[in-house]
Amino acid sequence: MVAASYKEDLAAEPASTAGAALDIEHVSHAFDLDGSVLSVLDQVSLNVKPGEFVALLGPSGCGKSTLLRLIAGLEPPSRGVLKEDGRAITGPHPSRVVVFQDPTLFPWRTVWNNVALGPEAQGNLKEQRSRVDDAINLVGLSQFAKAYPHQLSGGMAQRVALARALVNDPSILILDEPLGKLDSLTRLTMQSELVSLWRSKGFTAILVTHDVEEAVFLANRVVIFSDRPARIKADFQVDLPYPRHRGDPRLAELRRASLSHLGLDASW
């Protein structure tokens, strides 16, 4: 489904790691809600190796998305430090791009102009016009470059959001339930596309998801959070080569193990 151009590369080794290391050190975070303090993250520490694909799993509202906002630099943590390749994260930077659950495309911009937003904001659109074309190509939407967001389906809009992130060549791609609102067939297609993109580009991927199957199918490491305030409950490797098969008995095993950490293994 994604343009064939990069599928050929898949046989080759994953690209040399363009990804960055991410170190989360004793991070706690709390919100002030009308005077009462709501603690959402409690002493979270996590070291992500360059090029790793980490899935963050946890109950709804446990603070995973807050952690992503901290990684993106959209908010400073109440306590603790986050570091990208050893440098403390103090604000947003195009090397760490977020793809949100809603595509959040700008309705007044065409697909092309949405994807071009990063280079435009950074002031180097002139040199990067072909990169914008490439990114749109990569997600298979070159025919829709001039379309407006309201003309796109949910899956297409999320691909545009992905292209808009990838055009910046991020070293850490932050995915906040990016497939959460898609229908199940589109979702399966886009899961495979995400893996392909990650394998060809080599960025570090941090994925928040509610979907246990998605987590074990995509990631090579799964981190499970407790209820709010979020603490790390489990952290394990998914030692399966790519491309993976959904029917793999090892995946079913890992899935059951993850569900038991979440206290949901009764139905299995």
Add this chain to the structure above:
Amino acid sequence: MSTQSVIGAERDAPGLAAAAPAARPSLDPGLLYAAAGWLAAGTITLFWPNTKEFAHTSDFGVGQWLFAALLVVGYLFSGRLGAVSRWLANNALRLLALAALLTIWQLASAKLGYWPQPYFPPPQGVLDAYVKDYPRLLDSIRASLVLLVAGVALGSFAGFLTGLSTGWSPKVGYWTIPVLRLFGPVPATSLIPIVVFVFPSSFSGGIFLVALAAWFPVAILTWSGVSSVDNSYYDVARTLGARQRFLLLKIAVPASLPHLFVGLFMALGSAISVLVVAEMMGVKAGLGYYLDWAQGWAAYGHLYGALIIMSVLFSSLITLLFRVRDRVLVGRKGEVQW
């Protein structure tokens, strides 16, 4: 991926759907009814004797006949005159109703004398005013347009800047919000007694009043537009490397444009009413002044003539604004509905 179906869904868009029925080749009898109506109206105008002398009665009747003939031509060429045919087919029944209304007016004023004269002259009385007084009317249109366009442009620009800075910066808002709250609702016309002695000329005073009337709605709507921009737009842009300037000019401004156009629409409405009052009360030019003058000289044909010109002129301005909006907000059909 359901690529085809999504793009196919676009065909449901009203603009495209409306084009389809126009190709229908069958003749629409609606235009014939309208032509018959105008023929009858012209006949009544020409052959029913007036209760008193009115200039241009026969000219007006012949004009109605000519229009009937044009409608017959339109009927014969149905569907072959492009946009004209479409407009005629759409408005045939309205044209019939217009003929009926003109005839009622004609009968009540000139033919039966129900309506007292000279207050309610027949339609040919208006025609008479146009024929005799068109240079002055054109001059009044020009004067009104200059005042309106200058005032609305200045007021909207100031209102846009006020609303934008109020919505963007809490520090500015601290000062501008009380001003908007307190002085915004004061009708611009209530300042006329002050404007009269503060401004050096009635022209500059008129511009100030029109601008003030336009300023308030544009400021309020732009403010609400800027403050209702979804925060996730800013988050996305910030992670992509956008700085404050970019967020303001490339996110906040375009995101609030739909609100701005609602504000401009309201501004135009209140600016027009202030314009007419200002022209009646001090500015010695323009359509409002013309109305005042016509009333003073009991030239009622001129009065109605000016009113008709005002309705056509101002509704054209609003249509123009809507056209501009559709141009500017292209691609946002899903978002804007009014």
